[in-house]
Amino acid sequence: MQTILITGGTGLVGKALSKYLLSKGYKVIVLTRAIPISNCNPALQYALWDVKKQTMDLAALKAADYIIHLAGAGVVDKKWTEAYKKEIEESRTQSSKLIVNSLKENPHTVKAIVSSSAIGWYGADNQEGFAFTEQDPADDSFLGRTCQLWEDSIDPAAALGIRVCKLRTGIVLSNDGGALAEFKKPIQMGVAGILGNGKQIVSWIHIEDLCRMFLYAIENQALQGSYNAVAPSPVTNKELTLKLARKMRSAFYIPIHVPVFILKMMMGTRSIEVLKSTTVSCSKIKQEGFTYLYPSIDAALNELCEKQLPVTNPTS
16 A cells, blocks of 8 residues: 655645545655644554644655655635735645755655646736647736745756656545535526636536546656646636536526625726636647546536525526
8 A cells, every 4th residue: 555645635635636546555744834633544643743833744754655745825715805815825845845945855666656737837818719738938017926935946856866746736626625616606596607708718517537647647657747637628707607507506696796896896906817718728648648537617516516506496
């Protein structure tokens, strides 16, 4: 039984990924600031680390065959004050620094690190029919610069003879939180809230395909460098919203465009990201042999919505 050490294992992706890896026969150790009181799975362990103090449980590091690095403060969790933007950046770069320095200074048998990144690396679409690839430079924006620093901070592990792979993740669709939960909130009240004009492209991925891609990157030694973790069929915000509304409420909803000025009032500078159109290609990971369980938005929403009781017409 091989062991995978996960940072950020208590977040949306981390929880789903830990469960998925356990189902595939891996042992998982989650690095955390507070160990849970109860844990009934002997294949799942928790170990302490403290990014600010640059310390971690070295026994956990010694036990690891692979590392999956997900740690980082939520990008849309809070307003982008200068203090929180610094936290977003340093939570990623300083955690990478701790991993790299710990590997450099201590005996270990880690073969590969798969680190999370994000399609925030890219800017807005600049021409119709264009899709960003891994060869495109980081955008000169807060998220673009943050993603570049994020990826750069884990790259020194390669000098230690460790294979490094980075997954630039798109909008993750999951029933357990994240973007889909925000889309669902107004729909549950009968309103399909289309953001702005709704024409902005959303490059998304189903949570299960994302978990499968992380494991694919672990198990395939040929994978190194950056890969876009998005589905093959990006959609507009309007298409995603209306298809979700139809799945949840059949015909019993009202589509409403949420004006840009309201989004700016509610979200501040974060509104740039929900209004930005970013078309991202997954050709590189497909060329490496990865296949999708949910390549289309219809397939993804069908699977996600059938797991939950649909919202029905209250008069029926």
